[in-house]
Amino acid sequence: MNRHLISAADLSFADAVSILDTAEELARLAERPIPKLPTLRGRTVVNLFYEDSTRTRISFEAAAKRLSADVINFSAKGSSVAKGESLKDTALTLQAMGADAVVIRHNASGAPHRLAEWVKGSVVNAGDGTHEHPTQALLDAFTMRRRLGHLDGLNVTIVGDILHSRVARSNVWLLKTLNANVTLVAPPTLLPVAVGTWPCRVSYDLSSELKDSDVVMMLRVQHERMSEAYFPSVREYSRRYGLDSDRMALLPDHAIVMHPGPMNRGVEIAADVADSKRSTIVEQVANGVAVRMAVLYLLLGGGAAQ
Amino acid sequence: MSNWTIKGARVLGGEQADLYVTDGRFAPAAGPGSRVIDAGGLIALPGLVDLHAHLREPGREDAETVESGTAAAALGGYTVVHAMANTDPVADTAGVVEQVWRLGREAGRCDVQPVGAVTAGLKGTQLAELGAMAESAARVRIFSDDGQCVSDATLMRRALEYVKAFDGVIAQHAQEPRLTMGAQLNEGEMSARLGLAGWPAVAEEAIIARDCLLAAHVGAALHICHVSSAGSVEIIRWAKSKGWRVTAEVTPHHLLLTDELAAGYDPVYKVNPPLRTKRDVEALREALADGTIDCVATDHAPHPAEAKETEWSIAAFGMTGLETALRVVHEAMVTTGLLDWAQVADRMAVRPAAIGRLSGSHGRPLTAGELASLVLYDPAPVTAVDPSAHASRSRNTPFAGMKLPGQVIATFLRGTPTVLEGRLCR
Numbered sequence: 001m002n003r004h005l006i007s008a009a010d011l012s013f014a015d016a017v018s019i020l021d022t023a024e025e026l027a028r029l030a031e032r033p034i035p036k037l038p039t040l041r042g043r044t045v046v047n048l049f050y051e052d053s054t055r056t057r058i059s060f061e062a063a064a065k066r067l068s069a070d071v072i073n074f075s076a077k078g079s080s081v082a083k084g085e086s087l088k089d090t091a092l093t094l095q096a097m098g099a100d101a102v103v104i105r106h107n108a109s110g111a112p113h114r115l116a117e118w119v120k121g122s123v124v125n126a127g128d129g130t131h132e133h134p135t136q137a138l139l140d141a142f143t144m145r146r147r148l149g150h151l152d153g154l155n156v157t158i159v160g161d162i163l164h165s166r167v168a169r170s171n172v173w174l175l176k177t178l179n180a181n182v183t184l185v186a187p188p189t190l191l192p193v194a195v196g197t198w199p200c201r202v203s204y205d206l207s208s209e210l211k212d213s214d215v216v217m218m219l220r221v222q223h224e225r226m227s228e229a230y231f232p233s234v235r236e237y238s239r240r241y242g243l244d245s246d247r248m249a250l251l252p253d254h255a256i257v258m259h260p261g262p263m264n265r266g267v268e269i270a271a272d273v274a275d276s277k278r279s280t281i282v283e284q285v286a287n288g289v290a291v292r293m294a295v296l297y298l299l300l301g302g303g304a305a306q
Numbered sequence: 307m308s309n310w311t312i313k314g315a316r317v318l319g320g321e322q323a324d325l326y327v328t329d330g331r332f333a334p335a336a337g338p339g340s341r342v343i344d345a346g347g348l349i350a351l352p353g354l355v356d357l358h359a360h361l362r363e364p365g366r367e368d369a370e371t372v373e374s375g376t377a378a379a380a381l382g383g384y385t386v387v388h389a390m391a392n393t394d395p396v397a398d399t400a401g402v403v404e405q406v407w408r409l410g411r412e413a414g415r416c417d418v419q420p421v422g423a424v425t426a427g428l429k430g431t432q433l434a435e436l437g438a439m440a441e442s443a444a445r446v447r448i449f450s451d452d453g454q455c456v457s458d459a460t461l462m463r464r465a466l467e468y469v470k471a472f473d474g475v476i477a478q479h480a481q482e483p484r485l486t487m488g489a490q491l492n493e494g495e496m497s498a499r500l501g502l503a504g505w506p507a508v509a510e511e512a513i514i515a516r517d518c519l520l521a522a523h524v525g526a527a528l529h530i531c532h533v534s535s536a537g538s539v540e541i542i543r544w545a546k547s548k549g550w551r552v553t554a555e556v557t558p559h560h561l562l563l564t565d566e567l568a569a570g571y572d573p574v575y576k577v578n579p580p581l582r583t584k585r586d587v588e589a590l591r592e593a594l595a596d597g598t599i600d601c602v603a604t605d606h607a608p609h610p611a612e613a614k615e616t617e618w619s620i621a622a623f624g625m626t627g628l629e630t631a632l633r634v635v636h637e638a639m640v641t642t643g644l645l646d647w648a649q650v651a652d653r654m655a656v657r658p659a660a661i662g663r664l665s666g667s668h669g670r671p672l673t674a675g676e677l678a679s680l681v682l683y684d685p686a687p688v689t690a691v692d693p694s695a696h697a698s699r700s701r702n703t704p705f706a707g708m709k710l711p712g713q714v715i716a717t718f719l720r721g722t723p724t725v726l727e728g729r730l731c732r
Contacts, residue, residue, distance in 0.1 A: 111571075113570055
């Protein structure tokens with residue numbers, strides 16, 4: 001495995017499976033009376049968050065603490081960053097403090113690549129702009145494997161704002177590596193012009209894709225995309241690309257519904273769908289901690305789980 | 307002023323011959339007290355002419371000054387550079403263009419020909435005093451809002467028409483602003499994968515097509531800055547086939563580099579217009595070879611280190627180019643057999659001088675009686691580009707560490723050496 005986790009595209013099949021298998025071991029830990037391992041005792045993990053993302057930050061924090069690492073939360077708001085300190089200077093500061101790993105969330109695509117040039121420790125991408133969010137894809141794959149038993153040959157339909165989605169990018173690359181079949185569904189305006197170069201199918205029609213889907217993953221759609229003319233109205237978007245109970249009924253019985261959160265209930269996903277038995281949304285959050293533990297464990301602890 | 311005998315230079319890459327410089331001009335025989343330069347194996351070309359450089363003075367002297375920029379130009383073999391107008395204050399009045407012109411004269415290493423802004427403050431709403439700049443001591447003939455597109459069609463039409471009165475030319479930075487809001491990288495496979503906002507080639511091509519039609523309609527001269535896409539080449543080829551007064555330039559970096567270099571998000575590769583694909587590079591090379599694109603212009607755009615040591619999306623656009631241009635053209639065009647050295651002289655000196663209305667003093671033949679502005683270039687060595695050795699104040703070269711052929715050995719401006727043995731004189 002590489003020193004950093006910046007892009008899901010960098011993971012080999014063996015790397016990805018090793019993370020998922022390790023996460024499986026670590027998930028069992030959560031069932032113990034004291035869900036904590038001493039593995040990363042004395043190691044320092046910095047959560048460097050330039051965007052508000054309480055759920056991802058807490059997930060990484062819980063993961064690091066369950067491995068007994070020291071955790072420093074560095075939020076861009078109320079820090080020297082707000083005074084205009086550059087990413088490079090922040091990186092050099094963290095380096096001087098002896099960070100063994102830096103978990104970075106940033107609104108600029110590629111910020112983790114830049115950071116990796118300036119710190120000696122491991123860099124974990126917790127979401128960069130519209131580029132990637134590899135631990136989200138890993139926890140999604142983990143969730144699919146737990147629910148459906150395998151990933152090989154699985155038909156995964158990802159629906160929504162693909163153009164601006166780091167979750168979609170990471171899922172496309174990771175699921176390709178894990179031999180699942182991905183179909184992207186979106187209005188043409190919310191797909192990259194060059195989406196044809198990606199290892200997946202593309203469709204503009206959600207209903208026609210559902211009967212063959214083992215997994216349907218709904219992405220959050222931002223209201224401001226409407227003012228940028230990506231689609232005419234939220235209602236039209238919801239009618240054409242939202243998952244309501246009528247559409248959900250088209251899915252095979254075993255199929256699951258995923259969402260990386262936070263949801264816009266009533267826009268891309270209807271409330272009854274979000275709360276249905278098919279929905280894995282709450283599990284995804286729980287699985288996120290196990291997967292992030294596995295990532296930190298493998299990057300910092302070395303070796304596969306005992 | 308010394309007299310010189312340049313022995314055994316290959317004039318325009320041809321047979322070896324001796325050149326004699328007396329009182330600033332080429333002479334048929336050695337002048338009195340003539341100093342001898344052994345130029346065996348060196349190629350002699352007219353002093354290079356750059357239509358497009360950002361010298362940053364006044365306003366951003368931390369990035370470049372006229373002094374440092376002209377030193378870089380001389381080391382690159384240039385004897386005249388056009389200084390773009392996007393300084394602070396903007397070069398949109400006779401006063402500012404005369405200041406820049408005078409700074410160039412004082413530096414003395416290479417002529418500085420200011421480009422005047424098309425619109426006041428580069429704001430795109432009102433014409434700058436184009437006539438006053440044309441009549442100033444700087445004798446401005448090229449007008450450009452470079453960095454900004456003159457996107458208002460009526461304003462562009464008026465500018466094209468207006469400068470006909472003094473044989474001016476409008477140099478357009480072709481970038482449809484609404485199609486490039488927040489754009490970061492050529493829109494295609496790389497931008498899709500990297501999650502960087504796409505910069506479609508059509509944003510350039512749409513403006514070029516519009517402006518060619520406008521230039522034809524009013525019978526005016528249009529120059530297209532830094533052409534970057536295969537589609538732009540097709541439109542320019544079509545406009546030229548109609549006999550319209552359209553000229554175009556391409557940068558060295560667009561002749562050699564592609565958007566795949568952005569994979570590591572190093573903003574040294576961030577430039578406006580963006581690096582595009584291999585197919586575009588091939589089309590640009592072909593167009594420069596067949597004359598559809600008239601000339602090479604550097605778009606030398608120096609920036610201080612902190613403007614590039616950042617996240618990609620907040621980094622400055624631009625690359626330095628004056629000190630590497632000839633070597634890059636050698637690699638992209640000569641090594642590939644697309645141009646011979648006489649054609650390099652045409653694309654880097656003769657034609658840009660004509661577009662800048664400087665044909666009387668630059669881009670001249672290396673024959674007796676002509677002003678002795680020339681460059682001696684050794685095509686043999688292949689060395690890695692070392693930005694720390696550059697005279698530019700800035701280090702943002704995308705060619706750092708890249709092995710490129712050739713070395714500028716000497717540059718003469720009207721008989722006076724500005725560079726000898728590869729080093730600045732003075």
